[in-house]
Amino acid sequence: MERGDRVFPASDLAWDVADALVAWARGQGVEIVPHARVESLVIQGGLLTDLMVLRRSSPIPQRIEARCAILATGGQSYPATGSTGDGYRFAEATGHRIEPLRPSLVRIETHPTFPGAQGLTLKNVQLTLWIDGRKQASEFGEAEFTAKGLAGASVLRLSRQIVAALASGRKAEVVLDLKPALEPVKLETRLLRELATLQRGSCAQLLRTLLPSPLIGAFCAALHLDPAGPASRLQGAKLKQLLSLLKELRFEVTGHGGWEEAIVTAGGVSLKDIDPRTMASRKIENLYFAGEVLDLDANTGGYNLQIACSTGWLAGEAAARRAAGAGSEVVPLVAEPWTFDGAGPGN
Numbered sequence: 610m611e612r613g614d615r616v617f618p619a620s621d622l623a624w625d626v627a628d629a630l631v632a633w634a635r636g637q638g639v640e641i642v643p644h645a646r647v648e649s650l651v652i653q654g655g656l657l658t659d660l661m662v663l664r665r666s667s668p669i670p671q672r673i674e675a676r677c678a679i680l681a682t683g684g685q686s687y688p689a690t691g692s693t694g695d696g697y698r699f700a701e702a703t704g705h706r707i708e709p710l711r712p713s714l715v716r717i718e719t720h721p722t723f724p725g726a727q728g729l730t731l732k733n734v735q736l737t738l739w740i741d742g743r744k745q746a747s748e749f750g751e752a753e754f755t756a757k758g759l760a761g762a763s764v765l766r767l768s769r770q771i772v773a774a775l776a777s778g779r780k781a782e783v784v785l786d787l788k789p790a791l792e793p794v795k796l797e798t799r800l801l802r803e804l805a806t807l808q809r810g811s812c813a814q815l816l817r818t819l820l821p822s823p824l825i826g827a828f829c830a831a832l833h834l835d836p837a838g839p840a841s842r843l844q845g846a847k848l849k850q851l852l853s854l855l856k857e858l859r860f861e862v863t864g865h866g867g868w869e870e871a872i873v874t875a876g877g878v879s880l881k882d883i884d885p886r887t888m889a890s891r892k893i894e895n896l897y898f899a900g901e902v903l904d905l906d907a908n909t910g911g912y913n914l915q916i917a918c919s920t921g922w923l924a925g926e927a928a929a930r931r932a933a934g935a936g937s938e939v940v941p942l943v944a945e946p947w948t949f950d951g952a953g954p955g956n
């Protein structure tokens with residue numbers, strides 16, 4: 610258990626969680642077909658009848674008969690994990706509506722950038738998001754300076770709204786408060802105290818009492834101050850400007866990271882086409898949906914995994930009930946492009 614009640618496997622390896630789930634599924638009699646990619650769904654008379662599956666051993670897709678299927682192909686983001694957006698293609702081809710897809714939980718690109726501070730992570734800062742001049746949300750926590758802008762947990766939590774705003778042509782701005790625990794008046798008092806103590810010191814020395822070193826050059830540049838110049842220059846208007854930089858460092862959002870690095874896909878198969886009690890399609894009654902392929906996404910904090918697990922559970926139970934209702938033996942089968950032999954992705 611780590612800070613914020615976050616839970617990780619003792620080994621710190623995500624593969625151990627995957628291996629445990631696979632072992633459990635195999636123990637329940639689930640057959641896993643490795644190195645197999647579903648190419649298309651076959652629908653006849655309004656029902657799913659077969660899956661066309663491409664296996665590594667043959668260039669010709671194999672037909673696998675199915676009483677029902679659960680479409681749990683993930684989103685379109687982070688394709689390195691195998692989720693390349695196939696599910697949206699299958700859903701659309703079988704008459705389901707797709708809500709517009711957008712990368713979410715992703716870094717942002719900004720103006721200005723602070724290249725000298727690249728890699729610096731600030732803790733306990735406040736980030737406020739403004740869209741078209743209106744305050745939208747505020748996040749307290751970590752922010753990281755990157756080559757092109759900002760990343761870190763607080764940024765990721767704001768990114769869903771940012772990406773949506775940019776996609777609809779609205780202006781997004783984030784305002785960084787480097788001293789959220791200090792009201793402007795208290796911060797000014799503290800600055801004046803530092804100035805009195807450091808009368809013969811340099812601007813850089815004064816700023817060092819308030820800022821991490823990688824930001825000092827950028828602050829001096831913004832204030833048109835020579836870092837080696839006397840700290841006493843920080844008086845009157847310059848002092849007010851410094852206070853405003855510390856409390857309201859403004860970044861215009863110019864872009865965001867792409868599909869390959871976004872943690873989650875926002876948008877997806879419309880919930881209007883799904884029965885929430887069973888996750889069954891309202892278009893094809895023996896086709897079920899679960900996980901990120903749906904128009905369901907959430908913030909960081911385990912909620913996306915919770916969505917996948919809860920919808921997967923419902924879909925699994927409903928699909929099993931339906932398949933068992935049809936009599937004769939049922940073999941649950943998972944087509945999976947990766948192996949689960951501990952070798953990791955890419956096999």
Ligand SMILES: Cc1cc2nc3c(=O)[nH]c(=O)nc-3n(C[C@H](O)[C@H](O)[C@H](O)COP(=O)(O)OP(=O)(O)OC[C@H]3O[C@@H](n4cnc5c(N)ncnc54)[C@H](O)[C@@H]3O)c2cc1C
Pocket residue numbers: 645646647648681682683684687690691692693694695696871872873899900901902909910911912913914915917944945946947
């Ligand atoms: C780096 C990273 C960190 C994350 N951290 C968190 C976190 O801390 N908390 C949280 O809640 N969420 C987190 N997420 C998001 C979370 O992992 C996903 O929302 C969740 O795994 C979605 O589950 P899923 O089963 O719907 O899809 P996925 O886990 O993406 O699984 C989809 C599977 O379908 C397979 N597949 C795709 N197409 C086909 C096809 N045509 N044929 C056969 N198989 C196919 C893929 O290979 C894949 O195995 C993170 C994601 C990433 C990338």
